[in-house]
Amino acid sequence: MIDIHTILAGLADALSLYNLFFVWLGIIVGQLVGAIPGIGPVMAMAIAIPFTFTLNPLPAIGFLMGVSKGGLVGGAIPAILINTPGTPDAAATTLDGYPMTKNGKPEKATKMALYSSVTGDAFSDIILITVAPFIAVVALKMGPIEIFALMVFAFSIIAGLVGDSVAKGIASAGLGLLCATVGLDPENSSPRFIFGYFELYDGVPLVSMALGMLAVAEVLRRMAGIRGKIESAIVISKAQNKADRRVSFVEFWKCRYTILRGSVIGTILGAIPGLDSSAASFLSYATAKQASSDPESFGKGNIHGVAATESANSAVAGANLIPLLTLGIPGNLAAALIISALMIHGIQPGPLLFQEQGQLIYGLFGTLLMANILNLFSGLLGLRLWTKVIQAPESIIFPAALLLCMTGVYLATGGMFGVAVMFVFAFLGYLMSSYGYSVIVFVIAFFLGERFELSLSQSLNIIDGDLSILFSHPVALTLFAMAIISIFWFGLGVKCKGTSEDSQSS
Amino acid sequence: MQNRISGILVSLFGIAVLLFVIPGQIEVIDYGWLKPATLPSLAAVIIILSGALHSIFPKGGVDFDPALALRALLIFCIGALGVWLMTFSYLIAAPLLMLVLMWMVGERRWGWLCIGVILLPGFIWFCVDYLLQRPLPGFLS
Known part of the structure; x- marks a missing residue:
């Protein structure tokens, strides 16, 4: 276990003004981009990664976490005010948030979203801080065979859950895996898929791939869809009652069980790789409605609906770091980007992280807690300002995002080759998302690919052709069994869902 | 129909990778358990099979305008x-x-x-x- 001095040194790092400034900056950026439908914190994180190179790892990761946390708060604003979620996470917030706006209570709804979001986020951060070190200790006892089995399990969950078709999910994972094999192979250091470009000896540049697939592809899609200028989308009535402008403590306290339930659901689902925050918020909404004495009021502007969805989707953010920091498995896109940022800063996520970078990890934990406080105050001060941001025209936002991506990748890769690779992946990302192939699965498979191949190579050398050795690794066998079960479970689940949707549409 | 065609194209891409790109771009090494071409070939086979499966049983939406x-x-x-x-x-x-x-x-x-x-x-x-x-x-x- 990590000694107390390392923990205190890490927490001291987190409280330095330099670090807090970048976390706060990240929160401001996150709330700003979250409030603009279509941009979102994931794209902002992808764009920001190259610009964090000049920072130390802690403020750099703190800044990115700030963007992620701020984006969750910002995303609820357009969901509530104009029925358009700023981020996919806030989709369920529209169910009761927008009716509250129509009922003349937009400020009450946005404030409740802020309070429940920060509460859910803080809850999952506390769980992360208390649980993660113990999981890391267990994970350290895992050998190459167990890690390989874990990779197989992670692949099975991610491919089955993300996307609307299992076949498309598996194809996306295959494509991501194929791209991960570009460069030198781990066993023989033999070059693969170089095509005469010596820059590819180190593999596909992470930043080029991430920005191309996630940011530029979306920018292309959105820009292609722009027709004329964006008009002002909302007009907030100035004739609201004072009581409708704020959330009293009594109102917040009445929602305590709803928020707690949402936080627990978000934390559990967030800790499972592949489950996104949209699933958590819809599940939380459904359980809140079921538990309510007045379920008919849900969907008509019930404040519990906003509290349920926002606490759950924000709780996912902290819980996603549990598999990321302890096992090196990114649970969603934001986590995949955090992994790439850690790797770019020379830090390998996984169980050894707690031993090798204890001070950084506890610094990160302290940063997460401080980020929640800063998120609350920035949200309270900025809510009215972010509502103005919704009116910014797309005609400047997306070209600017493209220019920032090009500049960022140039800085990160040190040349125009990386920018060209980014455009290739943008083209691929556009095609994949157009035909319903999951970009998320592709990106996660790409990140897992290298470790998958290394652990496979080590496992095959240990087994040396004798499969009976597997029986002396019960944890690995359990994980393999779980992988098979999850493929059948999720495959069958998607099949049933598809059948029911087909029958409904017919 | 577009959905089905996408599956066929994905399969064809996998076949092209397996038959033409891998032999041309990966050195043949005949020792060790995991050869340089093993994982790329596995990925290509996954792509071929999933593409074929999707072309036979197309599912999910297509948003290609x-x-x-x-x-x-x-x-x-x-x-x-x-x-x-x-x-x-x-x-x-x-x-x-x-x-x-x-x-x-x-x-x-x-x-x-x-x-x-x-x-x-x-x-x-x-x-x-x-x-x-x-x-x-x-x-x-």
Whole structure:
């Protein structure tokens, strides 16, 4: 276990003004981009990664976490005010948030979203801080065979859950895996898929791939869809009652069980790789409605609906770091980007992280807690300002995002080759998302690919052709069994869902 | 139908990788448990099988609008042209790229055009070149 001095040194790092400034900056950026439908914190994180190179790892990761946390708060604003979620996470917030706006209570709804979001986020951060070190200790006892089995399990969950078709999910994972094999192979250091470009000896540049697939592809899609200028989308009535402008403590306290339930659901689902925050918020909404004495009021502007969805989707953010920091498995896109940022800063996520970078990890934990406080105050001060941001025209936002991506990748890769690779992946990302192939699965498979191949190579050398050795690794066998079960479970689940949707549409 | 065709194309891509790209781009090594071509071949087989499965049992939505795709392709080409221009000078290419893109999507308001064409590239130049002391692309920059 990590000694107390390392923990205190890490927490001291987190409280330095330099670090807090970048976390706060990240929160401001996150709330700003979250409030603009279509941009979102994931794209902002992808764009920001190259610009964090000049920072130390802690403020750099703190800044990115700030963007992620701020984006969750910002995303609820357009969901509530104009029925358009700023981020996919806030989709369920529209169910009761927008009716509250129509009922003349937009400020009450946005404030409740802020309070429940920060509460859910803080809850999952506390769980992360208390649980993660113990999981890391267990994970350290895992050998190459167990890690390989874990990779197989992670692949099975991610491919089955993300996307609307299992076949498309598996194809996306295959494509991501194929791209991960570009460069030198781990066993023989033999070059693969170089095509005469010596820059590819180190593999596909992470930043080029991430920005191309996630940011530029979306920018292309959105820009292609722009027709004329964006008009002002909302007009907030100035004739609201004072009581409708704020959330009293009594109102917040009445929602305590709803928020707690949402936080627990978000934390559990967030800790499972592949489950996104949209699933958590819809599940939380459904359980809140079921538990309510007045379920008919849900969907008509019930404040519990906003509290349920926002606490759950924000709780996912902290819980996603549990598999990321302890096992090196990114649970969603934001986590995949955090992994790439850690790797770019020379830090390998996984169980050894707690031993090798204890001070950084506890610094990160302290940063997460401080980020929640800063998120609350920035949200309270900025809510009215972010509502103005919704009116910014797309005609400047997306070209600017493209220019920032090009500049960022140039800085990160040190040349125009990386920018060209980014455009290739943008083209691929556009095609994949157009035909319903999951970009998320592709990106996660790409990140897992290298470790998958290394652990496979080590496992095959240990087994040396004798499969009976597997029986002396019960944890690995359990994980393999779980992988098979999850493929059948999720495959069958998607099949049933598809059948029911087909029958409904017919 | 588009869904089914996408499955066939994915399968064909996998076949091309397996039969032509892997033999041409990966060295043949005949020792060790995990050869350099093992995982790429496995990935190619996964792509072929899942593509074939999808073409037989197509599922999920397709959101491919040819008109929008053509427009996206045009933006893609403008971006690629911008990348090429940046090899000469970022300070010329960036404002030009912003102007073309903003004009193309229908922005005609001088205020927003000034922000996008002058202020944004200037701000990036100030942050990167001046504050971070990192060179921007282009031998003329």
